[in-house]
Amino acid sequence: MAKVPVQFTLNGSEKAEFVESGTTLLNALRDKIGDTSPKGGCHQGTCGACSVIIDGELRLSCLTLAETCNGAAITTTSGLAEGGVLHPLQRAFLDTFATQCGFCTPGMIMAAKVLLDHTPNPSRDEVVEALSGNICRCTGYEPIIQAVLTAARANSQNAA
Amino acid sequence: MALALQTFPTVKDANAALKAAGTRYLGGGTLVVRAANEGDVSVSGLIRSTDPALSAIAVAGGKARIGASVTMAAIARHPDLGALAKAARAVGGPAIRNTATIGGNLFAPAPYGDFAVALLALDATVDTEDGELPIEAFLAKRDDSRAIVSSVRFTLPKADGFRFLKVSRVKPKGVSVLSIAAVLERAADGTVSSARIALGCMADRPMRAKAAERALKGKKLDQNGIAAALAAATEGTAPITDPIASAWYRAEVLPVHLGRLLLA
Amino acid sequence: MELRKNYFADVRKDDLHEIGQPRPRSDSPGHVTGKTAFFADRSFPGMLHLKMVRSPHHHARIRSIDTSQAEKHPGVVKVLTAKDVPHNVYTILILIQIGPEDETVLADGKVRWKGEAVVAVLAETERAAQEAAAKVKVDYEVLPAVFDMEEALKPGAPLVNEYHGQNYYLYDSGECRKVRFGDVEAGFAGADHILEQSYQSSPIEHAPTETTGCVVAPEGNDRFTCYTNTQAMFFTLDNTSIILQMPGSKLHFVGGTVGGGFGGKVDVIVEPIAILGAKLTGRPVCFVYSREEEMQISSPRAAEKVVIKDGVMKDGRIVARKVTGYTDAGAYSRHSPYGAQKGAGHYPGPYTIPNVWIDTYCVYTNRTPSSAMRGFGVTIGDFALEVQMDKLARLIGMDPLEFRFVNAYRDGDMKAHRQPTEGAALIECMQEASRAANWPVAEKYMAMSSYRKGA
Numbered sequence: 001m002a003k004v005p006v007q008f009t010l011n012g013s014e015k016a017e018f019v020e021s022g023t024t025l026l027n028a029l030r031d032k033i034g035d036t037s038p039k040g041g042c043h044q045g046t047c048g049a050c051s052v053i054i055d056g057e058l059r060l061s062c063l064t065l066a067e068t069c070n071g072a073a074i075t076t077t078s079g080l081a082e083g084g085v086l087h088p089l090q091r092a093f094l095d096t097f098a099t100q101c102g103f104c105t106p107g108m109i110m111a112a113k114v115l116l117d118h119t120p121n122p123s124r125d126e127v128v129e130a131l132s133g134n135i136c137r138c139t140g141y142e143p144i145i146q147a148v149l150t151a152a153r154a155n156s157q158n159a160a
Numbered sequence: 161m162a163l164a165l166q167t168f169p170t171v172k173d174a175n176a177a178l179k180a181a182g183t184r185y186l187g188g189g190t191l192v193v194r195a196a197n198e199g200d201v202s203v204s205g206l207i208r209s210t211d212p213a214l215s216a217i218a219v220a221g222g223k224a225r226i227g228a229s230v231t232m233a234a235i236a237r238h239p240d241l242g243a244l245a246k247a248a249r250a251v252g253g254p255a256i257r258n259t260a261t262i263g264g265n266l267f268a269p270a271p272y273g274d275f276a277v278a279l280l281a282l283d284a285t286v287d288t289e290d291g292e293l294p295i296e297a298f299l300a301k302r303d304d305s306r307a308i309v310s311s312v313r314f315t316l317p318k319a320d321g322f323r324f325l326k327v328s329r330v331k332p333k334g335v336s337v338l339s340i341a342a343v344l345e346r347a348a349d350g351t352v353s354s355a356r357i358a359l360g361c362m363a364d365r366p367m368r369a370k371a372a373e374r375a376l377k378g379k380k381l382d383q384n385g386i387a388a389a390l391a392a393a394t395e396g397t398a399p400i401t402d403p404i405a406s407a408w409y410r411a412e413v414l415p416v417h418l419g420r421l422l423l424a
Numbered sequence: 425m426e427l428r429k430n431y432f433a434d435v436r437k438d439d440l441h442e443i444g445q446p447r448p449r450s451d452s453p454g455h456v457t458g459k460t461a462f463f464a465d466r467s468f469p470g471m472l473h474l475k476m477v478r479s480p481h482h483h484a485r486i487r488s489i490d491t492s493q494a495e496k497h498p499g500v501v502k503v504l505t506a507k508d509v510p511h512n513v514y515t516i517l518i519l520i521q522i523g524p525e526d527e528t529v530l531a532d533g534k535v536r537w538k539g540e541a542v543v544a545v546l547a548e549t550e551r552a553a554q555e556a557a558a559k560v561k562v563d564y565e566v567l568p569a570v571f572d573m574e575e576a577l578k579p580g581a582p583l584v585n586e587y588h589g590q591n592y593y594l595y596d597s598g599e600c601r602k603v604r605f606g607d608v609e610a611g612f613a614g615a616d617h618i619l620e621q622s623y624q625s626s627p628i629e630h631a632p633t634e635t636t637g638c639v640v641a642p643e644g645n646d647r648f649t650c651y652t653n654t655q656a657m658f659f660t661l662d663n664t665s666i667i668l669q670m671p672g673s674k675l676h677f678v679g680g681t682v683g684g685g686f687g688g689k690v691d692v693i694v695e696p697i698a699i700l701g702a703k704l705t706g707r708p709v710c711f712v713y714s715r716e717e718e719m720q721i722s723s724p725r726a727a728e729k730v731v732i733k734d735g736v737m738k739d740g741r742i743v744a745r746k747v748t749g750y751t752d753a754g755a756y757s758r759h760s761p762y763g764a765q766k767g768a769g770h771y772p773g774p775y776t777i778p779n780v781w782i783d784t785y786c787v788y789t790n791r792t793p794s795s796a797m798r799g800f801g802v803t804i805g806d807f808a809l810e811v812q813m814d815k816l817a818r819l820i821g822m823d824p825l826e827f828r829f830v831n832a833y834r835d836g837d838m839k840a841h842r843q844p845t846e847g848a849a850l851i852e853c854m855q856e857a858s859r860a861a862n863w864p865v866a867e868k869y870m871a872m873s874s875y876r877k878g879a
Contacts, residue, residue, distance in 0.1 A: 002162070002164055004165075020162060020163075020549075021162070021163065021164040021165050022162065022163030022164055022165055022196065022206060024193065024197070030464075030465070030467070031467055035458075036458070036461075036462075036464075036465035037457075037458025037459075038458075039462070039464075039633075039634065039683070040464065041633040041634060041635070041683075041715070042715040043194070043197035043198065043714065043715060044194045044197060044198060044715055045190050045194055045252070045255075045256055045259070046715070047633055047715075048253060048255060049633055049634075051255055057233075057258045058254050058255040058258055059255055059258055059259060060255045060256065060259060062193075062197060063188070063189040063190055063193045063194060063197075063259055064189060064193075064259070065165055065186075065189065065193065065206070067165055068165075068167075068208075076458065077456075077457065077458040078457065078458040078459070080457075081457055086456065086457070089456075090456040090457060093452070093455075093456045094448065094452050094453065094456055097446075097449065097452075099449065099451075099452045099455040099456060101632075101633070101634070101682060101683050101684045101685075102451060102452075102454065102455030102460050102681075102683070103462065103632075103633045103634045103683030103684060104633050105455040105456055105458075106455075106458040109456065111253075111254065111255070114254070128332055129254075129332055129333075130254060131253075132253040132254070132332050132333035133252060133253015133254055133255050133256055133333065134253065135633060136633070137630075137631055137632055137633045137684045137686070138684060162549070162551055162552075163551060197714075198714060198715075198716060199475070199550075199554040199557075199714065201551070201554050201555045201558055
């Protein structure tokens with residue numbers, strides 16, 4: 001089985017690995033690099049649990065081959081907290097009880113982060129649209145939407 | 161055999177590699193990576209091309225050429241493709257739109273392929289390594305096609321001449337119950353002078369509602385004017401049955417949604 | 425959040441310090457940082473991947489199984505069939521003496537539903553396991569199948585499960601669970617109106633975001649650690665102990681972190697075969713359902729059919745209720761005999777009715793085995809009962825909420841299954857619902873209490 005090199009930055013630090021050609025980014029992150037924050041829920045692009053940010057864009061790591069990410073900057077939920085201080089989105093997810101089983105949470109936070117990076121003060125509809133590729137089967141969508149809106153408010157207060 | 165990806169700088173080289181048995185072209189990955197993930201062992205080689213032309217969008221003189229690797233997100237945000245933004249945004253959630261390509265959408269089996277429905281209504285031309293084909297002819301023989309699609313061309317519709325509707329059970333986003341795209345031109349008196357209506361999920365791939373198109377010609381877009389078109393909407397359809405809806409349901413609701421689109 | 429403390433104020437000590445107070449969830453910090461360890465977040469060097477060869481038929485005899493080509497496939501380490509499983513025929517509720525054992529871990533001689541596990545392939549990679557699974561040859565003789573419960577109960581229907589000998593679960597009460605209370609025929613005879621309706625539901629899949637699975641690591645001392653997302657930890661451990669004929673002390677189960685279950689992860693399906701694979705290869709093993717398996721293979725909520733016949737008086741009193749319930753277990757029992765039994769106890773609903781007759785059947789068909797899901801056995805029944813209540817109210821021209829006040833059970837009432845009602849709060853819930861929904865009811869109902877005078 002042919003191994004191919006993959007090299008990218010993950011949450012700001014350089015990573016290099018050899019993976020079998022055709023390995024998804026999800027499997028490379030989880031099995032090779034040890035970042036298990038992206039979750040494999042469907043492996044077909046439906047649930048959003050594997051969402052990561054690649055060069056500023058929200059992507060599904062289950063449908064992305066690792067070897068196509070060479071040179072990319074990848075962000076996952078495990079890299080959001082800085083120096084033990086939670087990211088405003090993580091704080092808001094805690095405070096608004098936006099987690100239940102927790103399996104969709106890392107993907108939800110990634111989708112929300114991309115939204116807030118581009119749209120710091122989103123409307124409720126924009127939040128719903130931004131999360132529309134992420135499934136929460138505990139059906140906790142309402143607190144998740146509230147969490148994103150809360151984080152947006154916290155952001156704008158900090159900026160003011 | 162294990163899976164392996166081969167990357168080529170030109171479409172021509174990629175097409176040559178695609179002649180090997182067990183290979184599939186990798187666009188965004190929403191179809192072939194999914195198939196591999198789900199245990200489709202018939203695919204052992206993935207071929208892709210990084211040719212920059214595949215990612216180019218060119219709009220000039222009322223015509224658009226979109227490279228096959230252009231994503232739904234890139235179409236949705238392109239300032240000159242505003243008329244198609246709604247159809248591009250109908251595909252998946254944000255992450256899928258950053259991945260799914262216009263080329264791949266041409267191959268997506270129902271219930272997927274909503275954007276191809278729009279392209280069919282636009283009467284697009286599909287450029288492949290084997291030459292160009294009208295989209296209708298391309299869709300008819302897509303299962304046997306081994307020629308990589310390089311771009312899709314079409315005449316941009318007039319501002320209010322293009323209509324698109326996707327019906328799904330989950331809001332705001334879900335898999336299609338059906339989708340409808342229409343390019344309508346009207347005479348000075350408001351009657352329809354030409355109509356192209358394309359349907360998604362009403363067959364295994366996008367199809368034209370030709371009977372409805374004929375019935376609409378010369379008619380006004382009001383309740384009476386569209387009645388004959390709605391009555392003919394399901395002519396020639398063979399809707400799919402899947403976990404989203406049965407063929408029966410799709411056929412029942414098609415005239416309702418077509419009516420809403422035409423009266424909008 | 426708002427607590428209404430005026431209800432039951434006289435019987436409640438108002439000394440609650442935690443109830444009504446928001447408290448951080450202990451698991452949330454792990455969830456938001458991606459640090460919570462789900463079973464699939466564990467991987468071990470040399471871990472094998474298990475893929476299952478499944479029946480493409482709803483009902484078939486297995487003439488032969490040829491695994492020779494699969495065994496030779498590069499990367500394959502072990503191929504398991506029924507003969508490898510120490511105690512291959514099991515049933516999960518045997519732990520509470522609900523038998524007979526009626527299900528095979530790996531099919532032996534016969535398959536009874538489309539998707540049934542036949543051969544397990546363990547390989548170095550998922551891909552190798554998938555490729556080898558495609559090379560397993562199973563020769564089937566297709567048998568007639570039955571998918572409809574009433575068809576299955578008819579004489580001459582194909583026999584689904586030989587371990588039962590008939591297409592229904594045989595309770596100690598006979599072919600169904602029975603509740604008899606008062607004289608239901610006399611009740612109907614004296615009723616102003618009779619309404620008989622039938623209701624039915626399809627199977628419902630839980631579709632948890634995290635699919636069912638486990639990771640097993642041999643500890644090197646004949647002991648195995650199983651990281652699992654089961655919702656029924658000790659239930660799974662005990663059943664695994666029976667299936668593998670291993671003392672429980674050899675099995676260390678780690679879990680409790682479940683990426684959505686909703687009742688769909690209480691069956692003992694992935695753990696025994698994965699532990700067996702780890703035992704026979706000496707290697708760690710991962711067995712996780714694909715999304716397609718989760719949707720098609722894991723137990724759904726049972727399909728049900730409910731026939732309700734009610735006798736009702738013009739003043740709103742229900743005087744007789746006869747219910748026949750059918751629960752579609754699919755090919756095997758799993759939790760369905762219990763679900764059907766729960767239905768029997770529940771069917772009068774939260775209403776006091778003097779004459780009740782209930783029969784509930786647990787029926788075997790060649791469909792995917794059904795099992796637990798959020799209130800299984802009563803949820804579909806409640807749907808049927810409450811639609812029936814609305815129809816009855818319309819029949820006698822009464823407000824549907826007031827109709828429920830008339831019939832609501834209250835403390836001291838004897839339920840049909842001979843359990844006296846205590847701690848009822850239906851009246852108070854409906855009073856509050858009436859206010860919240862702005863659906864006013866007559867003052868006499870707002871003055872009611874779940875206490876009966878003298879009770």
